[in-house]
Amino acid sequence: MKPYHQIPIAECGEPLIKIPLELFAVESPHPYEKLGAPYGEHSPYYLRQSAIANLIQAQNYLHLLLPDWRIQIFDAYRPVAVQEFMVNYSFAEAVQQRGLNEVELSPNQRQEIWELVYEIWAVPSLDIQTPPPHSTGAAVDVTLVNDTGQIVNMGSPIDELSERSHPDYYANSSHPQAQEYHAYRQLLRDVMLKAGFQRNPKEWWHFSFGDQMWAWLNNQVNPADFFTACYGRII
Ligand SMILES: C[C@@H](N)C(=O)N[C@H](C)C(=O)O
Numbered sequence: 644m645k646p647y648h649q650i651p652i653a654e655c656g657e658p659l660i661k662i663p664l665e666l667f668a669v670e671s672p673h674p675y676e677k678l679g680a681p682y683g684e685h686s687p688y689y690l691r692q693s694a695i696a697n698l699i700q701a702q703n704y705l706h707l708l709l710p711d712w713r714i715q716i717f718d719a720y721r722p723v724a725v726q727e728f729m730v731n732y733s734f735a736e737a738v739q740q741r742g743l744n745e746v747e748l749s750p751n752q753r754q755e756i757w758e759l760v761y762e763i764w765a766v767p768s769l770d771i772q773t774p775p776p777h778s779t780g781a782a783v784d785v786t787l788v789n790d791t792g793q794i795v796n797m798g799s800p801i802d803e804l805s806e807r808s809h810p811d812y813y814a815n816s817s818h819p820q821a822q823e824y825h826a827y828r829q830l831l832r833d834v835m836l837k838a839g840f841q842r843n844p845k846e847w848w849h850f851s852f853g854d855q856m857w858a859w860l861n862n863q864v865n866p867a868d869f870f871t872a873c874y875g876r877i878i
């Protein structure tokens with residue numbers, strides 16, 4: 644259980660609708676579909692109606708600062724079966740990157756790698772009180788594309804299992820491009836938060852509106868108010 648799972652969910656019933664992809668840049672092919680993630684009849688390019696309105700608003704804010712830049716959508720709606728697939732995929736990838744063999748892992752090695760995976764991935768829970776954020780249609784993973792159509796270098800790829808994923812990793816780093824990476828991460832954060840989203844404290848690319856993590860983060864900033872989640876799991 645993460646602390647945000649304590650937040651009550653009062654499902655508001657707002658529909659999950661297709662993101663108007665023509666307004667945004669889009670990672671293509673979709674990073675998890677290309678791995679064979681089991682979407683069935685679902686599509687990753689869906690979000691709750693208000694989350695879409697806010698995403699459009701975030702890009703409008705970006706355009707006031709940088710008219711030809713765009714928000715690039717990496718991932719949005721994710722059925723629990725896909726969450727499970729990606730968690731297992733990330734575990735297997737981490738094992739392989741360490742030159743290990745999954746069947747020969749010691750219990751300690753296994754636990755260490757699972758802990759690393761769950762640093763950035765939510766548990767594929769089917770409990771309606773603890774839905775994975777993307778399974779609610781409230782969460783979106785995004786980055787920026789500049790005026791020449793290039794993906795902006797944020798200093799680490801989306802979904803990397805490392806501390807470089809932490810939003811402020813480059814704030815006090817001696818890396819020669821640290822200031823640039825941090826400034827771009829801040830720019831993405833600023834436009835998204837101005838539009839009502841909250842950012843996952845462990846991932847520079849993950850934002851949500853209306854889910855448990857969003858409510859919990861709002862409550863950290865404004866302890867006098869008590870936000871609850873209005874979006875629970877869909878399907
Ligand atoms: C790992 C990343 N793509 C992501 O979405 N992480 C959050 C926490 C999630 O799994 O919901």
Ligand SMILES: [Zn+2]
Pocket residue numbers: 777782783784848849850
């Ligand atoms: Zn995410």
